[in-house]
Amino acid sequence: MLAQLDRKLWRDLSRMKGQALAVALVMACGLAMLIMARSLIYSLESTSDAYYRAHRFAEVFAQLKRAPLGLLDRVRAIPGVALVQGGLSVQVTLDIPGLDEPASGNVRSLPEDGEPELNRLFLRRGQWFRPGGKREVLVSEAFAEANRLEPGDSIALLLNGRRQTFRIAGIVLSPEFIFESRPGAALPDNRSYGIFWLPYEELAHAFDLYGAFNSLALTLAADASERAVIAALDSLLEPYGGRGAHGRADHPSHIRVRDEIGVLRTLSVAFPVVFLSVAAFMVNAVLARLLNLQREQIAILKAFGFGNRQIVAHYLKFALVMVAAGTVFGAVGGNLLGRQLVVMYRMWFRFPDLHFIPDRSAFVLALAVSAFAAVAGVFSAVRRAAQLPPAEAMRPEPPARYRPAVLERTGIARFLSHSFRIAVRNLERRPMQALFTVAGLALATGIMIVPNCFRDSVAVVLGFQWDVTQRQDISVGLIEPQDRRARDAFAHLPGVQTVEPFRNAVARLRFGHRSRQIALQGLTRTGDHTRIIAPGTREIAPPEHGVVLSQKLAEVLGARIGDRLRIEVLEGRRLSADVPLVGVADDMAGLNAYLSLTALNRLLGEGDLVSGASFTVDPDRRTDFLRALKTVPRVGWVAIKESLRQNFEQTTAASINLIQTIYLTFATVVAFGVVYNNARISLAERSRELATLRVIGFSQREVAAVLVTELVILALLAVPCGLLLGTGFATAIVTQVNTETVRLPLVLTAHNYAFAVLVVAIASTISGFLVLRRLNQLNLVSALRAPE
C-alpha cells in the first residue's frame, strides 16, 4: 500500500520539479557554506596541527640583542621548559637578478650538525646544505615563487654591509612562516621580503656573533604555565637585550591562521542559518499549495483508512526529498567551493601539503539541520491537512475572501489600475507568502553588499595608509641605528626629492596593569611623509613631550588623553620614562606610538641616531635610485609603496574577487529561486483566474502584467529591506575586523547598493520571465470547466 503512496510521491514531485529544484538549490547554498566552512576549518586545523607537531613548532618565542650560547642551559633549567632552540636572526637586504629594487629579508641560522631542535624546516625542492659546503642558502617558498627562484640560482645577500653571493640549495617551508610577511605588515609582500636560512657558522661570522644567539624558541612541558615561563625567561634575558618573550597567541604567522579559522567559524553558523530559514519558508509555501490542491486526495486516502500518521509521513517525505536533493547539491557545491578556497589559501598560507579534507560530520550535520528546517517549515501545515475530517476535505476549499487593500483605504484607490488592485489584494490576503518572498529577495540583496563593502573598506584603508598617512614612495631601514652620516648618504642618492629620517625602538608601553610591546616611532616634526591623523582628519605633529598612540592601542591599554604611560625601552640602554598621552591617531593598521625624533633620541639616551629614512623619488630616476640603494651598506629593509600595491592586487584583490563570485552565485540562486517559487505558486493557484482573463479578452501581456505587478511590488518592498539587511551583515562582518593588525572602516557606497539591486533585479527578471512563458500553455478551455 505504502509503495503505491510512494509512487504518487514521485509522480507529484516530477510535476513540481521546478519548484522542488528551486527549494533544493536555496537550501544547497546554505549547506554548501556550512560544509565548505566546516571542512576548511577541519582542513586548516588538522593540517596545521600535524605540521606543528611534525616540525616541532615552538610555543614561546624571544628576541634579544645577543647572549652567549651557554645561556641556553639556564633557559633549559627554567621549570616548565621542555625543548630549547637558540639561533641567530638578522635583517638583510639582497640583490635579486632582474629585480630593480633591493629586496629585504630575515636570515636565520641553522645548526651545523643535523636538524634544529624546534621549528624544523620542510624541504620543498632541492637539497639541504651539503656537509662542508660553502655559500649555500635555503629560501622560503613564497619569496622563491614570487621571484621565480629555483635551486641552483644565485642570490646576493648584503650581510652586515658585505655583499656575498649564495647558491640556492633548496626551497623550504617553516612552521614559523605559514603566513610570511614583514614584521608588523598587514599584507604580505613576497616579492621584496623573504626568509632565508644559512648555516650558523657562516651567519655568525658575518655578523660577529660567533658563540652567541639573538633569537630563542622553546616548548613547554606538559603541565607548565606559559605565563610563568615567559616571566622567568624575560628576567633571564633582560641583561642580554631581551625584547620580551611571547607565546603562540602573539606569533604573527599563527595569529593569521587562527584568525582565518575564526572567520570560517562565523561563516559556518551565520550564513547557513539565514539560507536555511528562507529555504524552510519556501518548502512551506510549496507544500501548503500542494496540500490545498490535494485536499480531496487526502480525504479519499482517509476514507480508505489511511491514518493521520501515514498521511503526515507521506507529505513530510516531499520535504525530505527536497532536503536530500539540497544536501547532495550542497555537498557537491561545498566541496567545489572548498577546493577553490584551498587554492586561495595556498597563496596566503604556506603548508607542506594543504588539501581540502571534507569534514564528514559536516555532511551529517547539514542533513540534520536542513531536515529540521524543512520539517519545522511544513509540519503544522501538514498536520492541519491530515486532521481535516474526510467529508470536509472532500468539499472544495471555500472561495478566497478578499477585501480592499490597506493602500486603497488611504483614498488613492481611484488612481490604481485593476491589475494593481488584484496584485495588492492578493499580497494582502497571503501576507506570509509575500513576506517570505520579500525576505528571500532581501537576503539576496543583502549578501551581495558584503563583499563589495569589504572591498571598499580595504580600498579606503589602503588609500588612507598609502595616500594620506604614508606619502613617501620608498622607506629604507638600517640594520643598526646610525648617526648623521647615514642621513647625508641618503640625501645624496640619485633622484631623491625629499628625505625624512626616522628612529624606531622596541619598547613596552604600560598603563595600569595593561601593557603592549610595540615599536616607538620617532618622526621629524617638520616632516610630510608619515603623517599622524587625529579623528576628524586633523593632522598632529609628532609631540616633543609625550606620545601619540593609535586609537586602537589607547583602547587596548585603556588609556585616555592626559593619562601618564610608562615606556620601558627594550633595546640599547633600556631606559624607562613616564610620558603623557597627548593625542590619539585615527590610523587603521598596526599599533603605533609616535613622538618626535628628538624626543625619542632623548628617551633612548644614545645620541642623535636614525633607524632609516623615507623618500620621495623622481619617478624618472626611480631605477637609478633603487640601483644605487643596493650598494648602500647596512640597509636592513626596503619597502616600496608601488610594489606593495601591485602585490595587493595579486593576492588580496584576487581573494576578494573569489569571495564575491561565491556571494554573487548565492545571491543569484536565492533571488532566482524565491521569484521562481512565488511566480509558479501564483500561476498554479490562480491559473483559473488568469485563464478567465484570457478568455474574456485580455492579451497574454495584460495577464502577465497582473503577475508582474505582484512581483514588482514584492521586489520594491524587498529592496529597502535588503539594503538594510546588507548594511547589517556588512556592519557585523566588517566591524569584526577590528584587530591590532588592521581595522576596517565601514564603507557603504551608492555603487555597492546599486550593484546589489541590479544583480537581484536581473536574476528576478529572468526567473519571472521563465515562469511567465508558461502563460502560453495556460489552458483556456479549462477555465470553463468546474474547478478542480
Add this chain to the structure above:
Amino acid sequence: MHPVRRPPLDGEDSVNDGRPGLYRRMHPVHESAGADPARPQVFRARGLTKVYGSGEAEVHALAGVDLELHAGELIVLLGPSGSGKTTLLNQLGGLDGPTAGELWYRDIDLTHADEAALTHYRRDSVGFIFQFYNLIPSLTARENVALITEIARDPMTPEAALDMVGLSPRIDHFPAQLSGGEQQRVAIARAIAKRPEVLLCDEPTGALDVRTGIVVLEAIERVNRELGTLTVIITHNAVMADMADRVIHFSDGRVQRIHANARRARPDSLHW
C-alpha cells in the same frame, strides 16, 4: 456615458452604433420560428471537426458540424455530457481551433486566425458566461465589470451593466460576499458590459438552485431581448429549450436536429 439601450419598439431600428446591420433588425419578441434568412448571419460552420488525441486514443469531439447562427437569436444547444457541445462553444468563442472544416464569424475566418486576432475577437465581440462564474475573487462586483469596460471599444458603464442584472445594491461586494446567483449575475454583467455581438453561456445555471437559476436566465433573456445579442446557451437541461428561438440537439459530435420554437417561453414559466 453609455445609457442602457431603450428596448426598441417593434419595427423600429435599434440605435445605430456604427456596426452596420448588427442591431438594426430587431426581431419581434416571442415570435421567431426557424432560422430567419432575413437576419444577418453571424456564424457559419462547414464540416467543423475536432479530434483530440491520436491513434487508438482518438476522440472525435466534433464530427463535421454544419451550422448557421444569426444576429439576435437565442439558441439553446442541448445534449448529454460528452456530446461535444462545449467543444463547439469553445470553437465559437475562439478558445480553440478545429482539426478540419471551416468556421466564419461574419467575414473573419476563425479557423485561420492567429492568437492576437483571436484575443481581439474575444475582447471586442464575445461575452462568456461560465458554469462556475469565474469572477476575479480579488475584485468587487463593480471592479470585475470595470475590468472589461476598460479594454472594450464601446462599453456601457459598469453601473449600467450591473443595474441591468439587478445587482446595483451589491455593487461594492467581493465575490466571496455574494451568493452563487448573484455571482453569476455579476458574470453576466461582465459579459454584456462591452455590448458583445455574441453571448456564449456554458451551463449558466448548472451550479445554481432552480429559483436562482431562473433569475439568471431572466437576466440572460433580457440582455438578448434588449441588446439583440446573439446568445448561445449550452445545457443538458431540456426544460430550457422552451425559452430559445431555436434548439440545436447535439450528440456524438454532430447536430442531430434543429427545431424552432413558435414562441419563446418566459424563463419564469420554466420548471425543473
